[in-house]
Amino acid sequence: MLSHSYLLSDSITPDGSITLKLFDTKISHDNGINFHEVFSFGNNDSIKANIFLENDMLVLLVFKGSNRPSEFQQPHAFVREKDRESEKIKPVIRSVFYLPDGFNGYSWIALEQADGEVAEFDEEGRRVLRIPESGLLSTQAKPMPAALAKRDFAFFYEKTGNTPHEPINIIPENCFNLFQSQKLEEGQIKEHGFDPDQRYVLVFRYNNPGRDGINKLFGRDISGQVLWFRVDTLRNLLKSGDMLQGS
Numbered sequence: 710m711l712s713h714s715y716l717l718s719d720s721i722t723p724d725g726s727i728t729l730k731l732f733d734t735k736i737s738h739d740n741g742i743n744f745h746e747v748f749s750f751g752n753n754d755s756i757k758a759n760i761f762l763e764n765d766m767l768v769l770l771v772f773k774g775s776n777r778p779s780e781f782q783q784p785h786a787f788v789r790e791k792d793r794e795s796e797k798i799k800p801v802i803r804s805v806f807y808l809p810d811g812f813n814g815y816s817w818i819a820l821e822q823a824d825g826e827v828a829e830f831d832e833e834g835r836r837v838l839r840i841p842e843s844g845l846l847s848t849q850a851k852p853m854p855a856a857l858a859k860r861d862f863a864f865f866y867e868k869t870g871n872t873p874h875e876p877i878n879i880i881p882e883n884c885f886n887l888f889q890s891q892k893l894e895e896g897q898i899k900e901h902g903f904d905p906d907q908r909y910v911l912v913f914r915y916n917n918p919g920r921d922g923i924n925k926l927f928g929r930d931i932s933g934q935v936l937w938f939r940v941d942t943l944r945n946l947l948k949s950g951d952m953l954q955g956s
Contacts, residue, residue: 761855768855773916781934783882783914784858803856804836806910807867807874813908813940816844817926821933825849839867845927852934857912864910864940880909880943889947898943905944912938 761768770784808816818838819825825847829837836853840846856862860881865874880903888898895905903909915934916923923935939946 759854763855766859768858770854770858777916777920780920781852781854781915784854786855786858786860800860802835802863803861804838804853804863805831806862806864807837807839808864808877808940809840809842810866810868810875812840812842812844812866814844815937815939816840816846817923818850818936819845819847819923819927819931819933820850820852820936822847822849822931847927847931852915852936854915857936860912862912877908877910877940880911880946882911885911885946888943903943905947906942908940909943909946910938910940911946912936 759768759770759772761770767787768784769787771782773780773782818840826839826849828848828850829839831837836850838846838848838850853861860879862879864877864879866877868874884901884903887893888901888903898905915936917935917937920931923931
């Protein structure tokens, strides 16, 4: 076993220069291939987790636990402490989401559905997901938890004709949580480089608001992982919070 210390890479500034939390773990070397390890959370309940290694980055993907042991929770990315200021730790876009122009609200993506939309890839080899007006997408595409944790996703409003697609910025979870918990004023939020009246994508976690709620949304039983995100102005996101009932 090799023992390493990692710092949470999601942070206040988009370039990852400020870290918020230290994470220590023991890992077994597996040439960068994901593997399983059991973590104890201090409540006599062992929870399975996947660990993905890529160079000096680690992604921890924890499962829901005894009640929903096959369902993902939110994945987290960590960077080796020696590289925390390194400019090389930047997102590499691996999946592109196209949303209807002006889309505002929640979206749920049921992944690995046998009868879902066939997985699509662009000329750069990036996975493409096209969200319908309803916000509900059933697709054969596989989950990409490591990419989600490292913010290797890009979101666009899809335009017609020769109009370029409009990018939608992502607000990192830790930024959102800080703004919400500290009740920062508008000027303070702008100092961090965010506009309260701009729309952002908040990509939070898998399998929310619980399996019964997901089945009700899709009108049928859904197995496998379901990714959800929300699009709204930062002002509205902070006003109503990010969580859904039954998470």
